[in-house]
């Protein structure tokens with residue numbers, strides 16, 4: 001059998017390890033456009049100059065089992081009908097495929113001066129953001145940061161670049177966040193929502209909700225409501241979508257995630273499995289959010305189920321465990337643990353860096369995050385932990 005795994009991120013690597021049980025008897029190849037894997041949750045830290053790029057990357061080759069082949073390849077299209085994937089250098093065919101290609105920035109059709117917009121969805125995008133933002137601060141008399149999208153990536157980016165501006169001796173920068181929804185982070189409880197909006201106000205970050213960018217000439221932003229922001233550094237953090245196009249119209253969500261069955265097979269294509277950000281996994285009448293833990297667990301599950309399929313064993317339905325989420329906001333954080341405890345303050349921040357450390361692929365990288373989790377960037381501050389029942 002010929003098995004291809006697309007993506008050497010959290011999900012693809014977890015699947016590759018599970019497939020080591022069969023890779024001595026079957027051809028298993030992992031494909032990625034890069035020869036390194038990236039700790040994506042730390043991209044805002046890298047953009048803000050808090051952590052070096054070397055702490056976020058690790059060679060894929062060192063992480064795949066010896067019996068799994070690694071090939072560097074940029075994939076442009078998956079054809080599940082012909083069972084082929086198109087790469088820059090040719091076509092590869094498969095008997096079984098694992099799609100674990102993550103996601104990329106969604107511009108929702110906005111195509112004005114894309115080269116002057118900054119995104120945060122890869123190591124290189126974070127390096128570019130930091131480098132150009134430093135230059136922008138040096139050369140702008142009245143710097144103004146505009147963030148399109150006030151979800152978790154937008155907020156993390158705003159706080160990280162604000163920190164970088166402060167460290168560069170620039171305290172008068174305006175920060176405007178443009179949010180198409182009527183309310184930022186609508187899933188937050190009133191307790192956490194009030195905390196975040198108060199923090200944004202205290203840090204001088206303006207949120208324009210119910211608004212969007214209608215024009216961008218490369219420097220000047222014009223909003224739907226007519227306001228103009230001159231000479232801006234513009235970051236696009238408005239959402240993500242499927243990283244690779246797929247022919248044959250498999251059943252997908254609006255953002256391109258592939259609908260899966262209980263065994264994480266793509267609906268209509270039983271020889272294609274999906275994991276991580278590539279998969280739309282239904283759970284409790286909703287879909288799992290994009291997260292490191294779900295990517296690792298679903299990656300393991302597709303690896304095990306594919307191995308069972310090939311060897312004639314029994315597949316097991318995927319049952320996710322939700323440990324919760326944290327949104328880091330430079331010196332503080334908000335989050336929810338085990339669907340029960342809401343947290344705000346430094347505990348969440350420590351948990352975030354501890355997660356990055358524990359999920360790092362090398363001891364050296366892991367220790368950098370663990371050290372940050374212990375020390376954090378500023379001294380002082382408090383942390384709070386509160387039970388859901390109290391509110």
Ligand SMILES: Cc1cc2nc3c(=O)[nH]c(=O)nc-3n(C[C@H](O)[C@H](O)[C@H](O)COP(=O)(O)OP(=O)(O)OC[C@H]3O[C@@H](n4cnc5c(N)ncnc54)[C@H](O)[C@@H]3O)c2cc1C
Nearest residue numbers: 007009010011033040041075101102276277290291292295
């Ligand atoms: C800025 C940011 C902050 C985040 N913060 C958190 C957080 O705090 N906590 C949390 O749990 N989650 C967070 N996430 C989400 C989390 O990082 C993802 O859910 C997780 O990385 C998904 O894992 P994956 O393996 O599906 O995809 P990825 O980790 O993205 O891996 C996909 C792999 O596919 C490869 N690939 C993509 N396209 C192609 C192509 N065309 N050809 C070849 N290879 C390709 C990529 O190079 C990559 O190696 C964050 C994400 C971002 C962008």
